[in-house]
Amino acid sequence: MAAAGLSEREQAGCRQLLELLGTEELLALTDTITNRLVHPESRQEAISAILVYSQSVEELLKRRKVYRETIFKYLAVQGIAVPPSSEKHQLIAYVKQYWDGKLPSNGSESGERKTHAESQEKRSKSPQDDVHHLGEEFCQWFFELLNSQHPLGVKSEEKWGPQHFWEDAKLKFCYNTLEKNMEEYVGAEMVSLRLLSLVKEEYILFNPNLNANGLKCVMSRHGLVLVAVAGTVHRGNVCLGIFEQIFGLISCPIQGNTWKIKIVNLKIVGQNALEPGVQIEKPSIKYESNQLQELYDGKELAVFEPHKF
Known part of the structure; x- marks a missing residue:
């Protein structure tokens, strides 16, 4: 059977x-x-x-x-x-x-x-198909590697670290539990360590929704690939809330045309901060492709305010 x-x-x-x-x-x-x-x-x-x-x-x-x-x-x-x-x-x-x-x-x-x-x-x-496949494979790789850093996670053969980021990488991290907070980090080492601490020290696991509504990818005219993904965050068996994350990826020709992370914008909304009746089983990206492209101003992503989930 x-x-x-x-x-x-x-x-x-x-x-x-x-x-x-x-x-x-x-x-x-x-x-x-x-x-x-x-x-x-x-x-x-x-x-x-x-x-x-x-x-x-x-x-x-x-x-x-x-x-x-x-x-x-x-x-x-x-x-x-x-x-x-x-x-x-x-x-x-x-x-x-x-x-x-x-x-x-x-x-x-x-x-x-x-x-x-x-x-x-x-x-x-179409070229957009290529970009979407790139974004999908990137998210599978990124979240599997990040989640593997959890003390109880399935260990990955690949090593987490600043080598996956550009030297001038930037992270903007907004989290809303009972009140809104914003953190900013610059540099591959700092960005890598802050993301690592979410999983390794705060015991958070990311569960991205990689279907058509949870993942959107576009490429700017400058060659920056923007990958927007939504999902849920968990600690143990408890769903803590939802997240929306936007990555800016740039190809690195000296490393065999691999893609490295230039920009990370992450927003986490705790379950206690959600509006009543909001369904969190399948969080989705509300941006249209043209709106996602407009977030890029030629230098970096602006501080973004994701649509309500």
Whole structure:
């Protein structure tokens, strides 16, 4: 019987792909997906738990522990040739097409069909799609890494620190519990340490809502990518309230065109400061794309006042 969120074909394919991961990665992935409620004693138990608790192929393959290289290797093993420069979200699309029977393996797809498929993809894909995928992958990476710094969190192989920020990075942190407070920090070290303290010392965990309403991304004409995300904040089993966060990302060419954080604007509204009747299950970003772009004045984000949740 197939897992609740996966078809039998998807389950079989995911099992083959997960076999390419190391045991430590499988166990860490199981901890993340099951919130450490399942403790497998073998690789197969770990894979089974991952499949059972995964709601969709996208949710599973977008996980940080499912590396781009692993997906590429899986496609190669299946005899599917894809451009080596393909980004992770493109590789996931190839995998889905293969499992749907739309992408034959062993190079049996004719050159004419490949050309047609590639042209169709180019026509249907816009620059905004690329920016949205970038924002989505960034948020998955950022919040998984930040939450891993919690004393009880699932530890990440990657290290948190100022290396993920530009030297002149800025953080504007507004929190509203019983009264409004604003903090500002400048410099990669200070920004990194303040965000770290929220999780490591104040025991806060961030749960971003990465669906269409909880995540919006745009690129300014100067190349700054603005990523706006909303979600809930928790301490233990208690939901403390909601957050809205806007990141400004700039590409760093000397580090292989990776993206580093230039600006962080964070607002947290405590549950006791919410208006009566406000639903917090799925916080959303109320900004339209053009409004988000207008927040950028060519130098930095202005002190923002997010829309009411």
